[in-house]
Amino acid sequence: MQIETRKTTPYSDQKPGTSGLRKKVKVFLQENYLENFVQSVFDTLGDVAGKTLVVGGDGRYLNRQAIQTIIKMSAANGVGRLLIGQGGLMSTPAASCVIRKYKAHGGFVLSASHNPGGPDQDFGIKYNVTNGGPAPENFTDAVYARSRVIDQYKIALAEDVDIDTIGETRLGEMAIQIIDPVSDYAQLMEHLFDFNLIESALKSGAITLSYDAMHAVTGPYAIRILEERLGAPIGSVVNGVPLEDFGGGHPDPNLTHASELANRMFGARAPTLGAASDGDGDRNMIMGSQFFVTPSDSLAVLAANAHLLPGYKEGLRGVARSMPTSQAVDRVAEAMGIECYETPTGWKFFGNLLDARKITLCGEESFGTSSDHVREKDGLWAVLFWLNLIAVRKQSVAEIVREHWRRFGRDYYSRHDYEGMPAEIGAAIIEHLRAQLPGLSGKTFGPYSVRVADDFCYRDPVDGSVSEKQGIRVIFENGARIVIRLSGTGTDGATLRIYLERYERDPAQHGLDPQEALKDLIELAESLSEVKIRTGMSGPTVIT
Ligand code: VG1
Ligand code: CO
Secondary structure (H helix, E strand, O other), X not given: OEEEEEEOOXXXXXXXXXXXXXEEHHHHOOOOHHHHHHHHHHHHHOXXXXXXXXXXXXXXXXXXXXXXXXXXXXXXXXXXXXXXXXXXXXXXXXXXXXXXXXXXXXXEEEOOOOOOOOOOOEEEEEEEOOOOXXXXXXXXXXXXXXXXXXXXXXXXXXXXXXXXXXXXXXXXXXXXXXXXXXXXXXXXXXXXOOHHHHHHHHHHOOOOEEEEOOOOOHHXXXXXXXXXXXXXXOOOEEOOOXXXXXXXXXXXXXXXXXXXXXXXXXXOOOOOEXXXXXXXXXXXXXXXXXXXXXXHHHHHHHHHHHHHOHHHOOOOOEEEEEOOOOOHHHHHXXXXXXXXXXXXXXXXXXXXXXXXXXXXXXXXXXXXXXXXXXXXXXXXXXXXXXXXXXXXXXXXXXXXHHHHHHHHOEEEEEEEEEEEEOHHHHHHXXXXXXXXXXXXXOOEEXXXXXXXXXXXXEEOOXXXXXXXXXXXXEEEOOOOEEEEEEXXXXXXXXXXXXXXXXXXXOHHHOOOOHHHHOHHHHHHHHHHHOHHHHHOOOOOXXXX
């Protein structure tokens, strides 16, 4: 095998965001753009001689091409073995599972997650470390620093490798193993949940299901697990064939982008459970018949009920949520006498807590929940959790959630996204908010008195690392909150996210529309941020 060392010039914009490097496909197609980033990862990793790496992606446009580049660069950089999902496919949680199971050194996950795909859309790449989780900030910072000075990369001169046939081949010294992307993951799920119980509920029709894979990576996983293994009728999985452009859709499981599922669940003869996942399979939306479960509530319900499921019958060690996620899970943790940690947005911050066995479950308001079984959020896991829970409790989704509210109270919650504003305006809004922080403490707005106003700073309780400026928080005396931050995953200008939350103990008040219940806070957030005046936008582009 001939190895070539090629000269390159650095790009200045390869800073990984909330979850890896995400850019327009056009950006990735610039000369050596992908190569520079991949080599920067190898240079940061140091010696990978003889080590195993996992490679897989969500199947979007550029996935297969990027994998060929990674194969040739891995061989040139001395990697011992690659485990690659057949067809280049592997969901993000499955990649995490495979890294852990085969004790790989790490892996490349090719995905821009919930962002659209295709020649004019987005692509992404991230590196996951030995625990199966996203690389922590000190690693991604080092990769970024390297990418700014990189002047050469190494690549094997070789033909493209067949990634569609299961089995083992070699490229020079490196072994290449094409694996079934589903089976290891499916086995893990079988350990965590009561598959027999779910199977009999699905086969008898006691539970009906509609799962929308949104033409993204979870199609093959859902068909294999839900239909073939658990016996859900054929057709329970819709949009189950992964497409490079996700069928032109936006593979983001929320009421706006998964409207096909939402309409079915709010329609006549809706199934017991409705669910959808995103491009790379780490997100989940959960719905019941005529009912939408807010992700923050889903996390709280899972925490309160985990002990009913085989994989969690010992109970939970602790839980964690990202800072903007509602405090619903905090109330469960308090009642159970376990710790609840609050981390910055992004799954990488849960890794240390999971590895140190401080937590068992964690989640984010952005349709992400998971547990210590992997080090990524896990969409299909959440769906199986809910299926198992419904089968055990023999209640509808709505009944389970309403009962939860009666016990713990309801945290009305909503996120308003203002997408695609010019980056300077986004930055100016945050600066303007920061400037107001010192004056906000103690101020009163109608029924809301400010208890704390700050820019969230996280000190990791395991390794002591500090992450500053993780979002503006305005916390009121009654526990209500407004959180405002800029997205770190978008590829078009800036996206401002406004998170709103208010607690309601009184069960007689649990039936309100969240937008109505949060009206005062929505207005206050808009006036503090001046988002409408500064952008000229008349309202949010997406409400979840
Ligand atoms: C968003 C979500 C965050 C999530 C991240 C990656 O980040 O808010 O909670 O971890 O996406 O999810 P941001 O910086 O745009 O708010 V995924 O499924 O895109 O890997
Ligand atoms: Co995702």
